Amino acid sequence: MTVSQALAALHVNTVVGLTGAEIERRRGEHGYNEVTQAKHHPVRDFLKKFWGVSAWMLELIMILSAVLGNYSDLAVVGTLLVVNAVLGFFQEQRAAGVVETLRKRLQVSARTLRDSSWQVVPARELLPGDIVRIRPGDIIPADVKLLAGDMSLDQSALTGESKEAHKAIGDVLSSGSIVRHGEGDAVVILTGANTFFGRTTELVQEARPKLHIEAVVAGIVRWLFAIVGVLLGIVLVLSLIRGVSLVEMVPLLLVLLMGAVPVALPVMFTVSMAFGSKELARRGVLVTRLSATEDAATMDVLCVDKTGTITMNQLTVTGVSPLDKATEAEVLRVGALASQAANQDPIDLAFLAAAKDRKAFDGTPATKTISFIPFDAKTRLTEALIEENGQRLRVMKGAVRTIAEACGLQPPAIEALEKHMSDAAAKGYRTLAVARGGERDTPALVGLVSLYDPPRPDARQLIATLRAMGVQVKMLTGDALAVAREIGQGVGLANIQRVADLKAAKLQAGEKDADLFAGADGFAEVYPEDKYTVVSQLQAAGHVVGMTGDGVNDSPALRQAEVGIAVSTATDVAKGAASVVLTDPGLTNIVALVEQGRTIYQRILTWVINKISRTILKSAFVAIAFIVTGKFVVSAFAMLLLVFLTDFAKVSLSTDNVRPSQSPETWNIGGFIQVSVILGIAMVAEALLLLWIGWTKFGLATNDAALHTFSFLMLLYFAVFSVISARERSWFWVSLPSRTFMLALSADALIGTALTTVGIKGLASEPWWQTLAIFVYAFISCLIVNDALKVVMIRWRVPHATGQSPLRK
Template identity: 30%
Template sequence: MAGKLSLEEIKNETVDLEKIPIAEVFEQLKCGPEGLTTQEGENRLQLFGPNKLEEKKESKILKFLGFMWNPLSWVMEAAAIMAIALANGGGKPPDWEDFVGIICLLVINSTISFIEENNAGNAAAALMAGLAPKTKVLRDGKWSEQEAAILVPGDIVSVKLGDIIPADARLLEGDPLKVDQSALTGESLPVTKNPGDEIFSGSTCKQGEIEAVVIATGVHTFFGKAAHLVDSTHQVGHFQKVLTARAGIREVHFFPFNPVDKRTALTYIDSDGNWHRASKGAPEQILTLCNCKEDVKKKAHAVIDKFAERGLRSLAVGRQEVPEKRKESPGSPWQFVGLLPLFDPPRHDSGETIKRALNLGVNVKMITGDQLAIAKETGRRLGMGTNMYPSASLLGQHKDESIAGIPIEELIEKADGFAGVFPEHKYEIVRKLQERKHICGMTGDGVNDAPALKKADIGIAVADATDAARGASDIVLTEPGLSVIISAVLTSRAIFQRMKNYTIYAVSITIRIVFGFLLIALIWKFDFSPFMVLIIAILNDGTIMTISKDRVKPSPLPDSWKLKEIFATGIMLGGYLALMTVIFFWIMRETDFFPEKFNVRPIKDSPKEMMAALYLQVSIVSQALIFVTRSRSWSYFERPGLLLMGAFVIAQLVATLIAVYANWEFAKIKGAGWGWAGVVWIYSVIFYIPLDFIKFAIRYILSGKAWLNLLENKTAFTTKKDYGREEREAQWAATQRTLHGLQPAPERASLFLEKNSYRELSEIAEQAKRRAEIARLRELNTLKGHVESVVKLKGLDIDTIQQHYTV
C-alpha cells in the first residue's frame, strides 16, 4: 500500500487511482463515502481546475483580420494594389482616390462581418451556458444538482440509466452497470462494470444505477474530454419517506427501471424481519413474471382495455417472499397483486400545438409504448387521427396477417401513430419514412430514443431529457411542452425565406450591374466611375444588413430551394433592370425627351452630370429591387420592416444629395440638380411597377399554378381559403363532439354544408372539452377520496401526509 500523497501529487498522477482498492482511493483522495464539503470542493477546484477542457481564446484582432482574407477580399486587395502600382497612363500619378475608396469599402465590409459574427457568437455562448448539463453530487452530506464543471477528485456522484459519465470515476457498492464505451474504445456492445471498476468520462450508462467516486476531471480524464453531465435523478418523495417510516419497512435493494424489462423492483424487510420483493411495471411484463394462468391474463386484459377506453394507463404490481433473506436470491414464485389505473392526460397545449403543426403542413405521428387503445383515445382527444397500429404487427417477428399484403413503408407513411413501441422500432419507423423521401423530426427524452434521434433529420430532445438523448439531438428544448417547436418551425421558415429573398436579389443585382454597365460601355464608350460603384455597394450593404431583421411571412407549407425558380427570377429581373438603365441612358444622351417633357436643361454634352443622373437611377432601382424579392405577393401592399424601410430612405436620401450637389473631380461626377433628380425618381418608379408582374409570370411558367393563387399568394397544395384551416377546425370540432358523446359520428360530406357552421361547431367543441374536463376532475376527486379512506383505515395521520401524495 502506497503512503499518503498530497493532492498536488494526485494532480500530477503520481499514484494510479484506477488500480488500487476503493478503500485506498478514499485514503489517497482524503475523502469518504459521505462526499466532500462545499468548502473543500472549492479549495480543490482551485487546485485541479474546472472539469472541462481549456478553451482556447481567439484573438479579436486576428478574427477581424480574418475577414480580410477570403476570395472576395483578395480581389478587392488586388484592385487596390493595382490602383497605386499602375499609372493611369500618359505619365499620370497613381489613382489614390480609387485606392482609398477600395480600402474603405474593405474595412467597412470587414467591420460589419466582424460585428455580426461576434454578436452571433455571444448569443450562442449564452445559449450553451444555459444548456450546460447538470450532475448529481454529494456535498455536505446532501445530494444536490450541480454543474459538472465544479466536480473535483473525491466527489461522490450518482450515475443512472441514460446518464453520460461526467468524469473518470470508480464505482462504489451496488449492482453492476451496463456502460456504452463505443465512443471511447470502439466496442460495439455495452460493457458490464462491477463495483470497484473504473468508468470513463464521455461513456453512457445503459442500465443500472450506482454511486461513484470521482478520480479524475477535465484534462486529466482518460481521453481528456470535457464531461457530459449526469441527468437529474428524482429525489424520494416525502410521502414515500413517511409511509416507509410508518410501516417500518427497510429497503435492502432497488432494481431501477430500464426500457427492456419495463419494470422496477424493491427488496425490503418488514417490521417482523421477513424479506419481501415487490415489482411494478408494464402489465405484460408483470403477468409474464408471475406466470399467470390464461384466465387471469384475460381478466387482466379486460380491465386494461376498460381503463384504456377511458384514457387511463395501467400499472401492474407483483410480489414474492424471499425466505433466503439475500438480495441475490430468486425468491419464491411471484404473485400477481393487481392493476393500478394512471391518469396521464396530454398537456393543455398539445391539441393546439398539433393543430398548428397540421396547418403548417407538418404531419404528426404518435410513437408510444402504451397500448393501442390508449394511443387511439389520446389521438382522438388531440384531434390527430386514430389510424394507428401496434408497432410489433408492422416491424416485429409476427406481423399482422390482415395487413401483410400492404407494403410496410406505405402503412407507416399513412399511419397517425404507433403503439406498443420498442426502442428498436423507433429507429426503423424514422428510417422507413426517410426512405419515402420525408424530412423527419423526432422528439424524445430517454436513452432508448437516442438512436432514432440521431437517425432523424432533426432530433429534438425535450426539456429534462437524459444526457444520451441530448447528445444525440440537434435541438434541445429548454421549456416543457412541444409548442416551442411550432415557434422554431415558423422562425426557421422565416430565416429560409430571408435567405431565399436575398439569393434572388443577389442574382438579380449582379446581372443588372454587369450587363447594364457593360452595354453602356460597349455602345457609348462611357466609363462609369469605379468610385461611384463603391458608393453604391456601401449604401446597398447598409440596406441589405437589415434584411435579417425584416418582417417576412413564413411559407404556409414546407419550402425548398427551387433553384430553377430562383435563377430564372434573378436573371429576368436583373435583365429587365439592366435594359431599363440602358434605355434611360439612351434617352438622356441621344434625345431631348426629358428636357421637353419635364422642362429640365439638357445634359447630354456633360458626361459628369450624366454620371450623376445615371448613378441615382442605378442606386434607386438596385435597392428598390429588395422590396420585390422579399415578397411573394404584391410588393406595393406588403409592408416591410421599419428597419429596412428606414435604411432604404436614408440610403436614397444620401444618393439623391450626391446626385444633386456632388462635384468630385476624382470621381468624374458633377451634381445635375433637383430637376434631374425628380426625373430619375419618376422614371424609376414607373419602371418599378412591372417587376411584380415579371415575378408572377416566371412563377406561373415554372409551376403552372392558377393565376388566382399567384395573385393571392396561395402557395400551398390547396386552393381553399386560408389553406383549409377552417375545414380542419370544423373536422376537429366534430371529432370532439363525437368523442364526448354529444352526437353520433357524422358523415364526412355533411360537415361542410354551411360555412356559418364553423363557429357553432367550434363553440360546441369547447363546451364538450369543458364537460370532459369536469368529468375527469370528478374521477380524480373520487380516487382522492378513496385514497384518504384507505389511509385513515390503516391508522395513518392523514393531516401530516395530506399534502405530499399525488394521484
C-alpha cells in the same frame, strides 16, 4: 484505492454527500469541473478577413488603382475592404457569443447527493467527493469510482474502441464515457484538467455543416459568373478593336466581375442564423447546430413522444386494486420499494409520492436495498432485492402481463387482469402490476396500480397549429393501444395504430404502398428501436422528418431525422445526437422552431432573388451600353461606391419582418430563379431606355462625368426599390418592412444622392430635377411595372408562394 479507502481519503459520507460548507471549501481548492478552452486571438481572426476570393479581388483592384494613379479609387476600395472585414468580424463574434451561450446552457448535468437529498446540478459544479447517480444514456461527467451497481460503458471517445467495457464496484469510470447498460452510485475522484479525458464532455456540435441554401447560392453564382464572363469577353474584344487601352479597362472589368461575387453573403448567412438562434434561445429552443433552423423550414412530418410533449409528464396514482388480501398501503409500499428517487423516473416518483402521501411506510419494518435493476424496454419491469427483518425479498413492478408471467399465473388469470387493464386504458389510465416474493421464490402478485398522465392544456391547439402549417404530427408511445387512442382522441390525433401492425402490413405491401406510416396519426406499443424504423419509413416515402426523443435508445432516430429534437428531460446522449434541445416541455417551442426556420428561409430567398436580378442589371447594362455607345457609362469608382452602399445595406434583410409560410419550404427554387432572370432582363431594358432619354435629352453624350453620375443614380435607385419589391411575394404594399431594414435603405439612398449633389471625383454634381426624374422613373419601373410582372410570374411559375408574405403590420 479500495472503495472504503477512497471514501476515507475524500472525507465523504455516502448517506449525506457533501454539505454546503464543504462545497464552498472544495470549490476554492479545486475550482470548477472544466478545462479552459484556448481561444483564438481576435487580431488574428480579424486579419483572416483580408484573405479570401472577395478580399483578393478588392486588393488586386487597389494595387491596379495605385499603379494607374487612381487614388480616389484606391481609397474607396480600401474603405470597402476594411468595412467588409469589420462587419464580418463583429457579426462572427456575435454568432460565436450565441454559440458560447448555448454551450454553457447545454453542459452535461449530474444527479448529485448533497445535504442528504438528491439534486440535479451542472457537471461543471461537481467536486471531488460528490456522490453521483449514473444511469443508461449518461455521459460520465468526471472521473468517478463506482460504489454500487455494475454497468457497461462505451469508451470509444477515449480509446477509439467500440467494444463495450464492463465496470463493477471499485472500478474507475473515466469522464467522457457513455453508459450503455446498468446503473449505480459513484464518488467523484478527479475533475477538470485532472481527469483522464482532460475536459468536461459538452454537447454543442459547434461544427457547422454546409447549408443546403449555400449549395444553391453557389450554383447560382457560378451561373452568374458564366453570364458576366461572356459579357465581359464581348466588351474586351470590342475595346481592343476600338483601340481602348487594356490597362485602362482592367479595373472596370474586375469591378463588373465583382458584381457576381456575393461579397456580403457570409455576413448575411451568419447574421440570419445567429439572429434566428438567439431569438429561439429566448423562446426556450437551444440550437446546437446553427443550420438546424434551415432544416426546420423543410420539415413536413413531426414525430413526438407522448410523455412530456403531448402530456404533462406528471404521473399520479389514480387507483389501487389490491389482490390476495393485500391492502392499498401494502401495494403502494411494495411498488415504492421497487423504485428509486435518485433516478428521477416519473413512474418511480409517482409511486414514492403516493406511498408518502398515504403513509404506506408508517409502522412497517425498516428495509435495506441490496440491489436494484432499473427499467429496461426489453424486460418492461423494475426489480429490487431488499432486506427486511433479516430476510431477503424480491419486489418488482412493471407491465401487467410481464409481472403476471413472472408470478406463474395461467392464461385465464392473465386475461382477467388484462380485462381490468383494458377498462382502465379506456379512460386513458396506464396500469402496472406489483409483486413480491422471497429471494429465490416465485413472487406473488400483490395488486394493480393505475397511473395517469393528463394531456397538456395547449397540446390540442398546438397540434392544430402545426397541421395548419403543413406539418403532420404523429404521436409515439410505448403505452398500450387503448391508452394511446384515449390520449390521442383528446388532442385531435384519432388514427392511432400499433407499430407492429404497420410493420407487418409494410412487409406484405412491399413497394406498393411506401406511405403506410404517413397515414397514421400515431403509433402505440413502440419500442425504442421502432422509432428509427418509423423515421426511416417516412423518409423513404419522401418526407422530411422531425423527431423528438429523450433516451439513449432514441439517439439513432434523432440522428437519422433531418430535425432531431431532444426534449427538456432528455439524457446527455440524446442531446448529443440532436440538433435542437428544448428547455421547456410541450410543443410550443417546436412551433417557434418551425416558424423561425421558415422566416430565415424567406429572408435568404429574398436576397437570392435580388442578387440574381441586380447582377444581370449591372453587368448587362454596362456591357450593352458600351457596345452601343462605345463608352463606359459608369466609372470604376462609381461602381465600387455602388457595391459599398447597396450590398451591405441588404444585410439588414436578416432583421426584416417576415411571416413564415403556411407550408413546408423546399430548396427546389427553380421557379424563383426564372422570376429573378425575367426581372433582371426587364430592369436592363428599363435602364437602357432611361439612358437613351438622358443621352438624347440631357447631353450625356458629351459629358462623361454627368454620364457616370446619371448611371450611378439610376443603378442606386433601382437597387433600393427592387429589394423592396423582392422582399414580398405578393404586391409590395401588402406589408411593411422592419424599421432597421427601412433605415438601412433610406441611408443608402440619401448618402448616394448627397454624394452626387456635392460632386466628388468621377461623379459630377447632378441637377436636382434630373435626380428627381431618375428617382421617379426607378420607383415606377420597380414598384409598379416590375412588381406587377413579379406577381404574374410567381402566380404562374410558383403558385404556392403567393401565401408566403411578410408579417402584416
